[in-house]
Amino acid sequence: MKFVVCMKQVPMASELPWDPKTRTLRRDLAEGMMNPACKQALELALGLGQKEGAQVTAITMGPPMAEEILREAIAMGAHRGLLITDPALAGSDTYATSFTLARAIEIFCPDFDLILTGCHTTDSETAQVGPQLAEELGIASAAYVDEVTVEGGTARLRRVSDGFLETLEIDLPCLVTVNTTNRSPRYVPLSGLEDAFGEVNILSVGVADLGIDPALVGADGSPTRIVDVTAPRSGKENVVLTGAPKKIVEELLERFESRISGLIRQDIRKSDAR
Amino acid sequence: MPAQRPEIWVFGDYRNYFQNRVTLQLLSRATDLAEKRGALVCATVFGWDTGEWVGEYIAHGARKVYLVEDRRLGRYSCDLYVGLMERLARRYRPEIILVGATSFGREFAPRVAKRLKTGLTADCVGLDIDENGLLVQTAPAFGGNLLTRIVTPQKRPQMATVRPGVFREIPHDHGATGEIVRIDFPEDMPPDRVRLVSSERTLPVPRHLGNAEIVVCGGRGMGSKGRFRNLYELARLLGGEVGATRPAVYARWADEDALVGQADKHIRPKVLFSFGISGAIQHTAGIVDAGFIIAVNKNPKAAMMKMADVAIVADAHQVCLALIKEFKKRLRA
């Protein structure tokens, strides 16, 4: 069997520098790490791969320094890594990213059985690349999956989705995005790290290697455009409210609507509200 | 046959209707946007035996409902729903499609956007129309530390998934009317590739102070055990947990488990309500990772008030009661 894990390097710090001129995040300035949900996907792939005797390929798209998470993946047990890196890819939104990943998978692991991705990343938090990658490859997918087993040519999945515990079956090949709950990814064994910097199979490719028209990727190939990025909490405002309690509460909920009104307990039934 | 008036579509996500009000919230926001854009607010409903939802959506602001009713749609299916939405959008060419950011919505919308070769913004907390008539979508990144405003300048429709609870729904209007456009289930629709083996309702996850997204904390300023008890009611309404300072625990207003502070417990709520807490370092050290802090204290100079996003200078007990009243009102609405 052949498993592919798509992963992303995300900045470690929560506060992070972005370039106001280009309106993009300056990923080169932040120390990176493997996105936690991607690590969960890798753990699931490695565990399942050991059972099924599968080859696990880790793929990432990003700046050259994203190679680090491929080394980490290999240290944890992945068999090979593919780094897609090219200045032309800068500014890709999820549409262009999933397009690029799909082309790379078609060339470098066309005979995959299962693709696993993290359900979302801690930086842009879109949760869109996984489902869009499945769409690009024309395969079925399931999002926010907790458990995967493979039997015959079928993947059996468990997930909790909008308050339902679901068991699903999808014929291979398919894609799953992996949830962050209920699983502790293995720690990196130090001997594995030593191996990951020995003779290992990490391939680095650019747009030309994928035979892609550069106009279809990066900022040019992205339907969405970032207008601006702001830090809502750059220094607390410390708004002071005074007056009668009723008035204060009204003002609080009015001015901070987006912060607070979403809180009102979603799963309370109307009858409980009395 | 594109519609004459631009249309804003809201995906009818009717599962968990009483808990999940996001479709109604989106209809409300779409109504505001439609006014600015000169557009028509529409809902799409896919399913079987859906009359109840069609009526609800009209009562909450939809002026037109695209309805596909078929036995094969009797359960939520990402594959089939994506196929239907794609076909409908190609046929009627909506200007905007809004989808609630439920688990289902966040799996469904990306595939729809890909099929329609358009952009999609995830989990928006703000939607507006700019001077060029573009949908400006505000999405959080880095755990809400950054807000990004995003547009889709060329491609249509403009698509966004929207975080539940951001917008307030329009009150139910029994007199509202709307057009219902019935569309037959296309017979050439490819079958669902995902087989649902079983599905059961989950039990609620046990919450505790350490993982709570909302924490209501109380200190000596609450005044008495009886008054402190109201914090539990507020926390219940918010789906949050109650924390307490050392003096409140010593006074036995709260259990030891509720203690928040350096050596005892570190909390990371998205929103922290702090009632009658002066802000001794033992306590504030435990809450440095709180997201949005609302502090209530009679003393505006208290340390807790200085580190709050919103400092309310008033009697903690009175404000607690007013909040309970207001949240109950909203839940009933």
Add this chain to the structure above:
Amino acid sequence: MRLDPCMKHKLVRKAVREFAEAELGPIAHDIDRDARFPWEVVEKMRPLNFFGLQVSRDFGGAGLDSISYAIAVEEISRISGAMGLCVTVHNSVGAYPIERFGTEDQKRRFLPRLASGESIGAFCLTEANAGSDASGVETIAVDAGECFVLNGTKIFVTNGGVCSLPLVFAVSDPSDPTGSSCVFVVEKTMPGFSVGEMEDLCGMRANPVSSIFLEDVRVPRENLIGGIGDGTKIALATLDTGRIGIAAQAVGIAQAAFEAAVKYSKERQQFKRPISSFQSIQNMIADMAVSIDAARLLVYRVCAVRDAGGRFGKEAAMAKLYASTICSEVASKAVQIHGGYGYSKEYDVERYFRDAKVTEIYEGTSEIQRMVISRWVLSESM
């Protein structure tokens, strides 16, 4: 010359930090308070090669370079000095002498057990009347043909209470201590071997430092590392290596104290300002930052020299002397910045303060390091 860490060293740091923060972080305070050795964490450390950091791959180790080793020790010590101590002593003075001076047969018999963490190592040199002076030991090993019969008492043995395969230094002929110094691999299960009470120490309390008693312990000849008379040489070479680990440990403890002080100085308000806005606090923070950086670079340098195959005795002594000195200073300043809270067990800086002091004492006191350094300097300048 490159001074920024390479990708591998960055990953080693991230990997060890992730483990230490997740597994040791929540218990570091408690194991210190209770003077408890956390076997449950050791269990998790074993498969990750923490007990065979530099043991070669052939014997089940990770085969890491010295900088990776130092980074690993630093990161564990940043969370728990006592566990950093356990790891560095096990690796540098427990396993290393066997790999360096042992026969193939000895390596095959002992290294896999140590590298897997199945057995924890220790280094039994110090006695009531002997410290860094290996030839001054009074433990005696009488040659009885097939075996040696050991008698003596070792004190302040790090890992003493948990070791099962310690190295024991002895002399076979008290009239010629230098010519007869020797070292044995001793099994905890050998009759006559016993462990004394755990020392009630000021710091490093989670490490079961204890005395070890040897009463007519019959140790097979095959367990003699090197030959009779090699003990002093092995001890000195081993201590050079051990000093790298202690220097790395000191950097880790200093780093923890520094981070706590910086965080606290930004939170703590006095005169309506965070105390970090006061120049006196800023001066302390600047001095701490510089000294930690300098110490870390000294540690990396000795590691680089060692990995290049050079003699590193002077560099090791310099790194150990400087890192341990600034570790105490930084921890003391961190307590000072915390004020009264820093003196309280409620805050971790109090633990760092206690843990820091001993880095100036064990593996050769600062006075011994100065002696070593000056000897090198004076002989080099001839």
